[in-house]
Amino acid sequence: MSANEAALMPPAIAVEGLRKSYGDLKAVDGVNFEVIEGEFFGILGPNGAGKTTTMEMVEGLRKPDGGTIRIFGESPWPRNTSLLRRIGIQLQASAFFDKLTSIEQLRTFAALYGVGGDKAAEMLELVGLSEKADTREDKLSGGQKQRLSIACALVHDPDVVFLDEPTSGLDPQARRNLWDVLESIRERGKTIVYTTHYLEEAEELCDRVAIMESGKILALDTPASLVKGLEAPTRVLLKKGVISAELAREITGVESAGEEGDLLTITTRDPGPVLAHLAENVPLDTLQVRTTTLEDVFLNLTGRAYRE
Amino acid sequence: MSAFTSLSSAALKGFFRDKVALFFSFAFPLMFIVIFGLLFADQGAEQIEIGVTGDGPVIQALESTGAFDLTEFDTFQEGFAQVRDGELPAVVAVEGSTVTLRFAASDQTAAATVRGIVEGVVNDVNLRSAGVEPQFQVRAQQVEDSSLKPIQFIVPGMMSWGVALGAVFGSAFTLVSWRKKQVLRRIRSAPIGIFTVLGSRLVATMMIGIVQAIVFIGVGTLPLFGLQLAGRWWLAIPVLLLGIIAFFAVGLVIGAFCKTEEATSGVANAVIVPMAFLSGVFFPLDGAPGWMQTISDFMPLKHMNEGVSAFLVNNQGPEALVMPSVVLAGFTVLMLAIAAKVFNWESS
């Protein structure tokens, strides 16, 4: 579908002026966003930003203090069972039934939604847990639990899936594997709302990202536009001593050059010619290119470096 | 499979895979049945130990009553010393035609028994030696009275206790662990009612309770223990099920109050252990003081035990259903009302 068509369709999720306080703490402080059907929407932010609180209000698990939420035009609060059928939820902590195996968990969750467990095996396959079908919940590794809990969120074939930090606590390899799982869920036409701490992950997976901190959304756009909007220069890193800072500043297109530690950092808004020049004069294995990332966007928005 | 049966079977699988739950539901009560069953196996056939000196027809007649275990002494003084020291309840000395009886003042029941029998024997011997034909004759015959055997109250008692224990722990632990592990919130995010969730767990608990009852009764009827079921034993089933519902509701109240498994286990034990003693499931309360019996009347476990015993071993009529049913149903309603008031989906 084209961008125009998408704009005309009513959004799958519309959130306006959402607010929630715990005592004096404004955990969510006036949040607005819309999620289009079929979109992969990320909420990115450090610990305590208000991601879970936002998600759980949208899911209908917490009562908002103020604001409106519409999912397919309906309000999730008070508990709306017809809506619950259309959404799948993975909570930040895995919630499983005691002593049941993976496949039994899936069948039981399917039963909660009044659907047969015939999708259970397919979902295990989707998250790559087929060989753990008969393993009990307490004998799964952290990453396997995360994957099972995603499968449990999908077993009743929902239209929208909410995943709260599905990739946290995983090793880099397991996280990559999970990215593939998330991609294949998107390919099934599901709308996905997910939260993460990882900037590069949001950049890789999301159609649009909301950057959240202290209960507020600081920026919301596609990762590419966020990065482009920053108009930050590309940085080229060289080993110190390969070329002097003075010489580097002479190169056409170089904005600045400076030494820090054992690295020489060159910034440029026209990386093409600069890299071509460097390629002729220095050994390539001493050179690294750092383009702008969401990390720079976060630094720019908050004035401080992003810490996971 | 419907949501209800699916959740029930999930609960049953969880239970039968939990070794600790299995131990406390089956092995623990069984242990008591076996210990008490063996300990009290030949109670009722007990003889009274008394001391005797001398011989003759009176001593022989005393021996042939079968009521006494006789210890012979050379002198009366020796036997008397034993009675005074509390070693023997009584001593009988026969010297010529004088029969001397000395009994300990501490045990009035034993004293009365000994005195009655000795006097009877002496009269009998007197009549016979005088050649008089007695005008009245008592024709006594022993009846196998099943209710006298301790196993007849041990099994219903331990069964009521074991099943109640299983129901309380089953529902309380499920609730607390589900809340702690966020399963409750996850269930709430599915289009299913809390009554389906609790009802399915209750059905699982009832099935477990029935299996427990079958195992306990089965072991009790082994020849070693010799439990004998009364004709209308099946009327105990409704009492058993009502008891399970009542104690399931107790578990819900405990589970609604407690935040951790440790607290749950502590509170559940603090409720169920004193209740067990006050309900007379370990030993009958017939000899207990009046105030204790009054407290006992407010214990649902007592009424469950009485209802179960009435049909399992005492062969009472269906009217014995009324009292336990009313008490257990009323108690259930009370517990459910409290649980509904304090129940919380989340731990915060």
Ligand SMILES: Nc1ncnc2c1ncn2[C@@H]1O[C@H](COP(=O)(O)OP(=O)(O)OP(=O)(O)O)[C@@H](O)[C@H]1O
């Ligand atoms: N039930 C609660 N009671 C009181 N305060 C809460 C509660 N839940 C969250 N908070 C507070 O609200 C703020 C936002 O919490 P939230 O869980 O939404 O953050 P988050 O972005 O999901 O963080 P994380 O990345 O660590 O999961 C935090 O400061 C937290 O301490």
Ligand SMILES: [Mg+2]
């Ligand atoms: Mg969170």
